[in-house]
Amino acid sequence: xxxxxxxxxxxxxxxxxxxxxxxxxxxxxxxxxxxxxxxxxxxxxxxxxxxxxxxxxxxxxxxxxxxxxxxxxxxxxxxxxxxxxxxxxxxxxxxxxxxxxxxxxxxxxxxxxxxxxxxxxxxxxxxxxxxxxxxxxxxxxxxxxxxxxxxxxxxxxxxxxxxxxxxxxxxxxxxxxxxxxxxxxxxxxxxxxxxxxxxxxxxxxxxxxxxxxxxxxxxxxxxxxxxxxxxxxxxxxxxxxxxxxxxxxxxxxxxxxxxxxxxxxxxxxxxxxxxxxxxxxxxxxxxxxxxxxxxxxxxxxxxxxxxxxxxxxxxxxxxxxxxxxxxxxxxxxxxx
Amino acid sequence: xxxxxxxxxxxxxxxxxxxxxxxxxxxxxxxxxxxxxxxxxxxxxxxxxxxxxxxxxxxxxxxxxxxxxxxxxxxxxxxxxxxxxxxxxxxxxxxxxxxxxxxxxxxxxxxxxxxxxxxxxxxxxxxxxxxxxxxxxxxxxxxxxxxxxxxxxxxxxxxxxxxxxxxxxxxxxxxxxxxxxxxxxxxxxxxxxxxxxxxxxxxxxxxxxxxxxxxxxxxxxxxxxxxxxxxxxxxxxxxxxxxxxxxxxxxxxxxxx
Numbered sequence: 001x002x003x004x005x006x007x008x009x010x011x012x013x014x015x016x017x018x019x020x021x022x023x024x025x026x027x028x029x030x031x032x033x034x035x036x037x038x039x040x041x042x043x044x045x046x047x048x049x050x051x052x053x054x055x056x057x058x059x060x061x062x063x064x065x066x067x068x069x070x071x072x073x074x075x076x077x078x079x080x081x082x083x084x085x086x087x088x089x090x091x092x093x094x095x096x097x098x099x100x101x102x103x104x105x106x107x108x109x110x111x112x113x114x115x116x117x118x119x120x121x122x123x124x125x126x127x128x129x130x131x132x133x134x135x136x137x138x139x140x141x142x143x144x145x146x147x148x149x150x151x152x153x154x155x156x157x158x159x160x161x162x163x164x165x166x167x168x169x170x171x172x173x174x175x176x177x178x179x180x181x182x183x184x185x186x187x188x189x190x191x192x193x194x195x196x197x198x199x200x201x202x203x204x205x206x207x208x209x210x211x212x213x214x215x216x217x218x219x220x221x222x223x224x225x226x227x228x229x230x231x232x233x234x235x236x237x238x239x240x241x242x243x244x245x246x247x248x249x250x251x252x253x254x255x256x257x258x259x260x261x262x263x264x265x266x267x268x269x270x271x272x273x274x275x276x277x278x279x280x281x282x283x284x285x286x287x288x289x290x291x292x293x294x295x296x297x298x299x300x301x302x303x304x305x306x307x308x309x310x311x312x313x314x315x316x317x318x319x320x321x322x323x324x325x326x327x328x329x330x331x332x333x334x335x336x
Numbered sequence: 337x338x339x340x341x342x343x344x345x346x347x348x349x350x351x352x353x354x355x356x357x358x359x360x361x362x363x364x365x366x367x368x369x370x371x372x373x374x375x376x377x378x379x380x381x382x383x384x385x386x387x388x389x390x391x392x393x394x395x396x397x398x399x400x401x402x403x404x405x406x407x408x409x410x411x412x413x414x415x416x417x418x419x420x421x422x423x424x425x426x427x428x429x430x431x432x433x434x435x436x437x438x439x440x441x442x443x444x445x446x447x448x449x450x451x452x453x454x455x456x457x458x459x460x461x462x463x464x465x466x467x468x469x470x471x472x473x474x475x476x477x478x479x480x481x482x483x484x485x486x487x488x489x490x491x492x493x494x495x496x497x498x499x500x501x502x503x504x505x506x507x508x509x510x511x512x513x514x515x516x517x518x519x520x521x522x523x524x525x526x527x528x529x530x531x532x533x534x535x536x537x538x539x540x541x542x543x544x545x546x547x548x549x550x551x552x553x554x555x556x557x558x559x560x561x562x563x564x565x566x567x568x569x570x571x572x573x574x575x576x577x578x579x580x581x582x583x584x585x586x587x588x589x590x591x592x593x
Contacts, residue, residue: 001449081427211446218441220428224421228388229494230414230442275428278449 070288090155094162095124187258339402
């Protein structure tokens with residue numbers, strides 16, 4: 001337990017450093033003292049304006065989105081008992097993308113695009129839930145095939161369907177709208193204003209999923225074992241699916257389909273720290289938020305004033321870091 | 337108080353639309369070790385899954401410690417009976433100690449973390465399956481037999497009065513087969529546990545089980561003291577293969593033709 005607290009505190013410390021970095025960097029460089037002053041009493045100074053109106057909302061949004069994605073990824077990997085699962089594996093980002101791109105295609109504004117993306121994500125959630133309802137239902141799950149592979153298959157097929165629709169829209173889109181659509185698909189925090197829903201969702205998703213964490217440890221050993229150990233498998237799997245889906249939907253509608261964070265952050269933490277979900281879920285939220293915040297800071301300052309898609313940065317930094325962890329000899333930890 | 341740990345009354349089971357078992361009735365009491373025998377596909381695993389509550393019976397009743405199975409809340413049932421499945425699929429790495437401590441899950445409250453007591457339970461169970469010193473090993477690096485012993489240790493850690501085991505010794509070497517079955521017999525004798533295990537080795541069944549259930553391809557079920565159920569004629573009819581019963585080295589052995 002003390003080890004777990006230490007992990008959380010270190011990750012929270014890293015998050016604070018990332019915030020300081022994000023707020024200080026940009027076209028107007030702010031030294032620490034000025035930054036602090038701008039934060040404490042923004043007044044109507046230029047620095048205060050920049051920090052509280054521009055950089056802070058974007059930083060909060062980046063942190064919340066990264067945290068949501070990493071948390072959703074960790075949950076999906078447990079739900080599907082598959083290390084390759086990420087928040088998008090069940091086709092959720094596809095549904096959101098079809099909604100968002102459809103709205104862009106007909107030339108609607110930002111708000112309509114967001115609403116349409118949410119609608120698409122919710123539709124995708126409902127479709128998978130309805131199609132796989134047998135896998136979420138009682139007593140149906142213990143046949144020759146456990147529920148996880150079937151649910152995964154349902155999701156992957158749905159994702160393929162959404163992918164075809166996305167390609168179709170990109171083909172039909174006029175040249176002028178193509179760039180915006182591509183940026184949405186890659187994930188982009190530029191111009192994000194609404195950080196509050198995502199941050200609130202992150203806190204809620206953590207609060208809901210943390211009490212389920214030990215049950216998830218058991219569920220990882222298979223549905224049969226979980227049942228034998230007194231875990232109420234069916235409600236637990238439903239709850240995990242809903243929390244992970246809604247978290248992903250909020251992340252995607254806030255910032256587009258940013259890849260990589262949801263797949264790699266939980267895995268990197270597992271490799272480095274062990275696979276106790278009670279430690280892992282909060283740690284994933286913190287580390288995912290920190291990673292995306294740093295990546296977004298880099299995305300907007302590396303080639304400033306040119307803005308890079310943040311998903312490119314997360315992948316470019318994440319791939320070598322992850323390969324290092326994967327090839328390193330794992331350190332086994334005794335349960336804290 | 338004296339209700340049998342597990343009681344089946346006129347139970348019928350089917351799987352995949354095929355009727356497997358008809359009219360199964362028996363009472364398993366504390367201190368008894370039952371072996372569940374039958375050819376492939378005769379319904380051994382189906383029965384165990386039904387007894388754990390993973391599937392519904394077609395008819396009849398199953399009572400756990402005198403109370404209908406469906407009336408048991410999940411966590412209370414997990415404190416009353418433990419189950420060892422036939423196969424394990426580990427998708428993620430975990431230490432042996434963590435895996436074994438999962439057996440304490442039904443005893444911990446939602447916010448509680450495993451502590452010294454749970455670790456002691458787990459270490460004791462690991463010693464009983466000859467895996468002392470394996471605590472920090474990753475389950476993904478274990479051999480099939482070692483993995484099965486880790487699962488057995490987790491089952492012992494669960495410390496339930498009724499132990500249901502689906503082929504507990506299928507991956508074990510000779511020495512560990514005997515070790516594990518002796519431990520099960522000891523648990524029944526000294527700790528008043530009830531044990532029900534499936535096995536294909538008739539010699540091991542005859543040596544360690546006090547009682548036997550024999551499933552036949554026609555769906556009938558023989559039950560009773562092992563010596564009276566495991567006759568040449570009954571085994572031959574059930575398995576469709578001639579066996580000769582011999583006494584050697586003070587043991588009952590079944591030699592197939």
